[in-house]
Amino acid sequence: DAGITQSPRHKVTETGTPVTLRCHQTENHRYMYWYRQDPGHGLRLIHYSYGVKDTDKGEVSDGYSVSRSKTEDFLLTLESATSSQTSVYFCAISEVGYEQYFGPGTRLTVT
Amino acid sequence: QQQVKQSPQSLIVQKGGIPIINCAYENTAFDYFPWYQQFPGKGPALLIAIRPDVSEKKEGRFTISFNKSAKQFSLHIMDSQPGDSATYFCAASIQGNKLVFGAGTILRVKS
Numbered sequence: 001d002a003g004i005t006q007s008p009r010h011k012v013t014e015t016g017t018p019v020t021l022r023c024h025q026t027e028n029h030r031y032m033y034w035y036r037q038d039p040g041h042g043l044r045l046i047h048y049s050y051g052v053k054d055t056d057k058g059e060v061s062d063g064y065s066v067s068r069s070k071t072e073d074f075l076l077t078l079e080s081a082t083s084s085q086t087s088v089y090f091c092a093i094s095e096v097g098y099e100q101y102f103g104p105g106t107r108l109t110v111t
Numbered sequence: 112q113q114q115v116k117q118s119p120q121s122l123i124v125q126k127g128g129i130p131i132i133n134c135a136y137e138n139t140a141f142d143y144f145p146w147y148q149q150f151p152g153k154g155p156a157l158l159i160a161i162r163p164d165v166s167e168k169k170e171g172r173f174t175i176s177f178n179k180s181a182k183q184f185s186l187h188i189m190d191s192q193p194g195d196s197a198t199y200f201c202a203a204s205i206q207g208n209k210l211v212f213g214a215g216t217i218l219r220v221k222s
Binding site: 040041 | 117156157160200202208213215
């Protein structure tokens, strides 16, 4: 998985609680991305980062925030989790913004 | 709004057959078209990608055909094997970032 780890790998949480997912890379790539994968939708971009402290919104950013204080770490936060955010979350990295390499994913269940 | 439409949703072929997965797009600004392969419980893996200035690209048993005028591209898998059974996603982007994915095709290769 191209030097990418995601934590936790599985999480069950209750509606209304905050949740933070972590993506860590050892490749020193500039770009990092968060996607969510749901049946029938493929993968959809939530947020991405093009450098430390530089982020931009994706297609489905409502209800999510991100932070990147170090090149190797990209955090995804659900401020107040809802059942519609039950999904599998994937982090991806890219050196120049084209070839994106994905991590192993985090399965999040919001009850 | 699905900017990249992928078909079929699922596909079953015999070993040695040539499965073909098709994708269509609307945004003529897209300039990068990758295909990803995903096995159950794993993150998507980049398989092959094409730019709109070429009509075909081959890498091993995988071929992308690209028709710019029709705004369509397809993946062909030559001499398919049971190990190719996976979900395949097409995607498109403008200058690499903000990948837009198709909904995916579940391929099963029967031995």
